[in-house]
Amino acid sequence: MTYRMLLTLAAVVAVPASAQDVRSGSLTVTSPWSRATAPRATVGAGFLTIRNGDAQADRLVSVTSPRAERVEIHAMSMKNGVMRMRPLANGVTVPPQRATTLAPGGNHLMLMGLKAPLKAGERVPVTLRFARAGLVTTQLVVGSAGAAAPMGSHEGHH
Amino acid sequence: MTGHRMRRASLSALAAAGLIAAMAGCSGGPGEQAAAATQAGPGGPFRLFDTNGATVTEQTLKGKPYAMFFGFTRCPDVCPTTMSKMALLHKRLGADAEKMNIVFVSVDPEHDKKEDIASFLSMFDAPMIGLTGSQAELDKMAAAYKVYVERVPLPNGDYTIDHTARILLFDREGQFAERMDAAEPEGRAVARLKRLIHA
Ligand SMILES: [Cu+2]
Numbered sequence: 001m002t003y004r005m006l007l008t009l010a011a012v013v014a015v016p017a018s019a020q021d022v023r024s025g026s027l028t029v030t031s032p033w034s035r036a037t038a039p040r041a042t043v044g045a046g047f048l049t050i051r052n053g054d055a056q057a058d059r060l061v062s063v064t065s066p067r068a069e070r071v072e073i074h075a076m077s078m079k080n081g082v083m084r085m086r087p088l089a090n091g092v093t094v095p096p097q098r099a100t101t102l103a104p105g106g107n108h109l110m111l112m113g114l115k116a117p118l119k120a121g122e123r124v125p126v127t128l129r130f131a132r133a134g135l136v137t138t139q140l141v142v143g144s145a146g147a148a149a150p151m152g153s154h155e156g157h158h
Numbered sequence: 159m160t161g162h163r164m165r166r167a168s169l170s171a172l173a174a175a176g177l178i179a180a181m182a183g184c185s186g187g188p189g190e191q192a193a194a195a196t197q198a199g200p201g202g203p204f205r206l207f208d209t210n211g212a213t214v215t216e217q218t219l220k221g222k223p224y225a226m227f228f229g230f231t232r233c234p235d236v237c238p239t240t241m242s243k244m245a246l247l248h249k250r251l252g253a254d255a256e257k258m259n260i261v262f263v264s265v266d267p268e269h270d271k272k273e274d275i276a277s278f279l280s281m282f283d284a285p286m287i288g289l290t291g292s293q294a295e296l297d298k299m300a301a302a303y304k305v306y307v308e309r310v311p312l313p314n315g316d317y318t319i320d321h322t323a324r325i326l327l328f329d330r331e332g333q334f335a336e337r338m339d340a341a342e343p344e345g346r347a348v349a350r351l352k353r354l355i356h357a
Contacts, residue, residue, distance in 0.1 A: 035234075035238060036281065037281075038231065038274075038277040038278045038280060038281050039277045039280065040231075040273060040274050040277035040278075041231065041232070041277065041278070042232065043232045043234055044234060045234035045235055070314075072314070076235055076236070078236075078323060081306075081322050081323060081324045081337075081339075082306045082320055082321065082322050082323065083233070083235075083236045083320065083321055083322075083323040084310075084320045085233075085234075085235075085318050085320075086310075086312075086318075087312060087313060087314070089313070104235050104239060105235065105236075108234065108235060110234060112314075112316070144242075145238050145242060145281035145282065146238055146239055146241065146242015146243065146245070146246075146281075146282065147242075148239065
């Protein structure tokens with residue numbers, strides 16, 4: 001867990017300049033990724049980091065993707081060994097001058113009603129709607145089914 | 159309620175349990191059943207089916223130790239992460255890998271048909287036994303295996319399932335050994351599995 005948190009921190013600090021990083025005003029979305037889904041799967045997850053360089057907070061309000069019937073913003077928690085997942089009705093707030101990461105074990109995008117399974121190596125477009133920054137479109141890079149981090153980082157695969 | 163009445167109540171409950179066991183044709187006598195009922199560890203009889211539709215019980219699994227995980231195929235994070243970790247551990251076991259089984263029990267019979275479970279498990283690079291059964295059977299098993307499972311309706315009309323995300327380890331006799339966290343460091347997890355295999 002600590003290792004993962006460190007990696008998340010590192011990702012936030014280093015901001016790898018990948019082709020998927022997109023900027024809208026003072027908002028930057030980096031390292032968007034997903035996991036391959038099973039042939040018959042109808043749901044998939046999406047993870048990314050949002051940096052808010054503005055002096056005011058912003059909020060990820062809703063998400064859409066041409067690959068899914070709908071995309072929800074979910075929270076996941078683990079308490080006493082029990083996993084719970086709930087939709088975040090008010091989305092995710094990004095405080096001013098801060099970054100928020102949607103990552104395994106926590107908040108995530110939930111692609112529901114997938115029109116086709118997500119395959120490792122492909123890119124899945126998603127459009128994020130922010131309360132202040134407006135629409136930001138990026139592409140989730142699909143990793144393996146059990147990937148714990150975006151492709152290119154080294155966690156989980158030795 | 160006085161202590162005396164309490165004792166009488168629990169004694170008659172035990173007698174009833176023994177009677178039910180006898181009626182159900184269990185091999186163990188009432189005494190054995192009562193002892194099993196007071197056992198602390200998770201486990202016990204179950205009757206599910208695998209991805210081929212074949213019946214699988216706790217007897218079927220005997221002979222090799224097994225790691226058992228309860229989840230559902232539409233679980234986007236913990237379930238695939240855990241099964242992927244199990245596949246990785248399976249690889250790390252090398253020659254010992256075939257001496258144990260990995261079992262995934264879907265607790266979402268409403269959605270997960272045997273084909274969905276087969277599809278889900280096909281994502282992971284290790285042989286895995288996928289099981290599910292009737293809601294009643296799964297409820298019974300969750301209670302006996304001390305696994306928390308709750309179907310939670312969502313505002314969108316769909317539902318999700320809150321569930322225990324720890325792996326249960328059983329020895330080759332089907333006796334519960336210990337719980338394992340999917341986040342456990344690889345080396346320690348492999349050592350644990352090897353202990354179970356060579357016990
Ligand atoms: Cu979710």
